[in-house]
Amino acid sequence: MRYSALAALLLCTAACSAPDSAQTTAGTTAPADSAAALEPMDTARVPAVTAQSDTLKIVRARHLFSSLSAPDLFTLALRGSSVVGGEATLTITDAGGQVIFREMLSAADLEASMVYEMAGSSATEAQRETFIRKRMDEFFAAKNFSTPALGAREAYQPGELDRPTWDELKKQPKSVSFQYLVGKEDRRRIAWSPLKKQVVHLPGFGG
Template sequence: MRYAALAPLLLLASACTSPESAQTTTAPAADTTAALEPLDTARAPAVTAQSDTLKTVRRRHLFSSPTAPDLFMLVLRGPAVTGGEVTLTITDAGGQVIFRELLTAADLEASMVYEMKTTTATPAEREAFIRKRMDEFFADKNFRTPALSAREAYQPGTLDRATWDDLQRQPRAIGFHYLVGKEDVRRVVWLPRTKQVVHLPGFGG
């Protein structure tokens, strides 16, 4: 009689611990990861560091290497062409920036006085002149070989005498010159011995 009374309880306990029932109560939560949108790494940000770039001029020319051209680049940035900042860089074939100089739009505009036919220029004329100066900045005429003529007398305060003499003995050295302001013609050259770009005395007006 006691066994008969316990039998229904044993069957109920067995049903509660069956494998099918265990799977139902311990099933993992639904995986919602697949429903998330993947990150878009190719999407451009709303604002970039180059958003204020107004004009860029590039030119490849032999300079620090006799066989691999360097990249000469002029970048104008700012709120307006006439009030912008100009960055001059020279990058070698390996991607190393070997020269950098900061100029202003006014540095490029100053020589406009020699071409003006009136006493004043309109904003459009000023902007056009700055853009023209940039386009002509790396013209062939601005590269000279040799960089330092053997006839040039040593000028103290620029290079030491040994470096000056060594450079004059390099007829294939290439110099690059550019006008800043009205009359400041600057010259730079690559020195293989020190592996750096240095300024030479300017040409004057």
């Protein structure tokens, strides 16, 4: 009887001192990289530019736009297997690093206006590449920025921009607009709306 009681006591002691596998697993801290992988990606932030083989040309310029206290960063990056077949990304990033505007343009969008400068009916690939690179170099020229964004004689035209946004922007004498040509004659113009807190397209600025 004494030996049986002693054996039972030893078995109980061993069982009580054994580690609880469920508790150990729950209390283990996950590696830092696992926790980071679960965090949502900030797609509004501009990724760091790396020396990728498909990056053909990048043009940058700083100009007052969404704020009068700090300039925004305007970037036009052309990527692809060739200049004439590439795709350009136009982005505007504010002083805080937030992308406030993004638009995709094809190399054809940058090349189309070349027809107005051609002496003949066709151009070599080298000439086309030269023209696209020139367009990119001049994309953020000072002449493409205007203050105020809306001229004193401009009248509201129903369309993409609603009247309250237009009226509010019209009251901003120091507002800035940026214009750029897409294709042959599509002259686009954008500005920062203090009412909507975003970039808006201004109407009535065709080719």
